[in-house]
Amino acid sequence: MFNSGLKKKIAELNSALELLKERLNTLENENNRGRAILDSMVEGVIVVDKDTRVLSLNPTAEKIFNTTRESALGRIFLEVFPNNDIAEVIALVLGRGEFISRELNLVWPVQKVFQVNASPISESGAVSGCLLVIHDITEIRRLENMRRDFVANVSHELKTPLTSIKGFVETLLEGALDDKENSVNFLKIINNHADRLNTLINDLLDLSHIESKGVALKKDKFALSILVDEIMPVFRSHAKKKGIEIRNEIPQGLQITADRSKIEQVLVNLINNAIKYNKEKGSVRIYSEPLASGIKVVVEDSGAGIPAKDIPRIFERFYRVDKARSRELGGTGLGLSIVKHIIELHSGSVGVESTEGLGSKFWFTIPK
């Protein structure tokens, strides 16, 4: 009697234990699933209690603030993340019990732009903590700024020649047509600026074509020296006017695998610059150096050189060492940027070495 009662109890207890185990398993699974979701989120997630003690944070948050779970858990938020802007958001959420979303420009402890979404956590009607979801939008903002700067630059570059064209046409219409001494000169200026607009638009189209991700390279094996010889006639009259000697020192047999027409554009831009910014009776050398990984091609001039401070920015769009000089020489400020993009499409790199007063060496590499 006693035995059977005990057996029954034990059986009941056993099944209850099984149930409990199952529940625990389910809970643990859910917990793990939650953890996995948090761990894989690209946003930083931080949970704090009503005293702003850190209850939880995911790996992205660790990475953003350069901290670890172990050192952060249980400590006051400001101790772990010394930033008042976020602490203020938390205080507002804890105080008001309302969701807050803010864009914060942080300088310390990291220089970044964050979109911070903060929600209150409520337990039986009272705010017991705050959940922070932090989205790093630094790169998005940087790209937006770049695009804005680019549009501002383009519109400035377009408006300058337009101002001259419109102004001189108006001047001619206002009576300068009868000014025999100046009118032909004004028409020449108008013509120059129309050409400049055309070159600028072509360069912009080239750049946008090269930058669009889908551009396909038509790679071929060809002799570099022959390509250089082929483009020489383009420069002959300009070089002759300045008394500049151009030497093609690329070895006859040297072959590279690349998009021929694109490499032609690179060489045209570099040789054109080497002539434009050269001194009278200077020289331009085009030569190559073998590399373990491929080939390095150098275009060397004997011009004024580039000041050290300008070198890091020289391949940027619209960056010019001497704006007035570049405009006078018909530059769009996009030539080197086009060169850089084409070479990067070929997985090569570009660079420049220059000594003021002695000249510059612009180089690019093409991998095997």
Place this chain on the structure above:
Amino acid sequence: MANTKKVIIVEDDRDINELIAYNLRKEGFDVEQVFDGLSARRRLAEEPFNIVILDIMLPGIDGFDICREIKENPGQARTFIVVVSAKCHEQDKLYAHLLGADCYLTKPFNLASLLNAVRQISANFDKEFLVRNSSVRV
């Protein structure tokens, strides 16, 4: 009354500078041309001008700085500033006005608008001159 007022053109684009100079000379103004911020600062410190035609994006010192310096100099208190710039945002115009620019034209500008502005400023100078002289007589 003949226009013998002194105008300085501060514009780094040679053609635009030449364009403005040609037209103002035709109107009878005494025109001087400079092509960068530093030369503008130097010339403006050396002698007063009646009118400054000022570009904003200049090599060296930009037009906003030149504008401020003119207005801070008591000797240039009567100098009129006409800004001619490709910067077309409202905030740039506002900024220029806060710094003391009297007129703001965006590029590409209408030649007629520029000439009108300069003519009006010039007429204003003449009026002030007459008023001042008549009060002396009284």
